[in-house]
Amino acid sequence: MLNIGEKIKLLRKQQDVTQEKLAAYLNISYQAVSKWENGTAYPDITLVPSIANFFGVSSDELLGMRKCDENDELKEYESVYHENNRQGKVFDNIVLSREVLKKYPRNYQWMLNLAYPLMQYNDTDEHQKYSREHKFLEEAVAICERILEDCTVDSIRHSAIQILCYNYPHFGKKDEAVKLANEMPDFAICRGELLFHIYDGEEKIKCGQENLLSMIDISAGLLHCMAFDRQTSKGLSVRDKIKFLETANTLFRAVLQEDEDGLFYNCRLSWNYRKLAELYSTLNEKDKAMEYLLLAERSAKMYDSSLDLGEQKYKSIFANRCTFNPKSVGKNWQGTECELLYKQTLERGFDNLRKLHEFIELQQRLNKMS
16 A cells, blocks of 8 residues: 555656645645655645645545555455355356446456456356357457556456457457467466476475476366367267376376375366266266266265365375365356256266166266255
8 A cells, every 4th residue: 555655646646746836735845745755754634635635636545545445345345256256156246346347447357357257157058148148258358358458467467368368269360369379478487387496395395286286187178178179079089089088087096196085176077077978878888987977976076075174185195285275266157066967967968878777866866966
């Protein structure tokens, strides 16, 4: 927070006012103004209203009190936003972000806070339809373009670039997306990699383990995308896709260890197991499909139960300095992993299993948890 001298200097510069002009208005010497701005003296309290009137601001704002109030209010909004994010209340965060931006229209972080749920409101067919009708993606793109025009904070700009790179190709702006992506740092000079070479001792070990988990997650995600993306999956057979997903799970299990609780990554494993079950069902290999569905159920249950236990440490030797904090997790659907898995078992991909007693029992268990 700026002190009063810094605030006076900032307002004076913004309004192109000299120290002499302000001093003349207040009937004091310009040296007194200089001392305020250098922090070697403070204005007499009786001068505060006159200084505020001169610059057209309130006394509270001049004294920094309004900024404190704003910060407290924004912290409260952030708390609500993160809780909505944790519960998958995407639309609620769209509404909240718009309300905040009415009060603070040039708050770039809250512009991002609006752009993300606008992009994420697509978890159901109904939501996708609503998003298209209300041009949510177009709005997210426009917000991020405004951020790049005006914002100078790298972390916020990078997030805006991420959103634009994901969405520009959908609007025929592939070249613009490529240009933006090429302006970003590559893996070799990312924050985590640099910090690993700076830290020592326990900090270095923890940083290395966090990097390892991140890279495994990215690699497994790439394998999943390559197996099912409309362009990269061309020419892949069902068994080829199975290889991609089994390799992704092998990466997770190699680092998290076969018999350990994967904590956050249980949601990734559950998703992959469910897709593997669907692929094996397509091949009419019912036993294998059920084997993976039961693994998906186990991982979903473990993930859901971990959300009520607070911050937890990973047990694997490769990740035992890392923790999972459920409060930091966000999602773009409402409900548990078990509820999501139940909904997915209703899809056509599992039609070959519907008469199996084991499949019926699985659905009944999942439905009870919904």
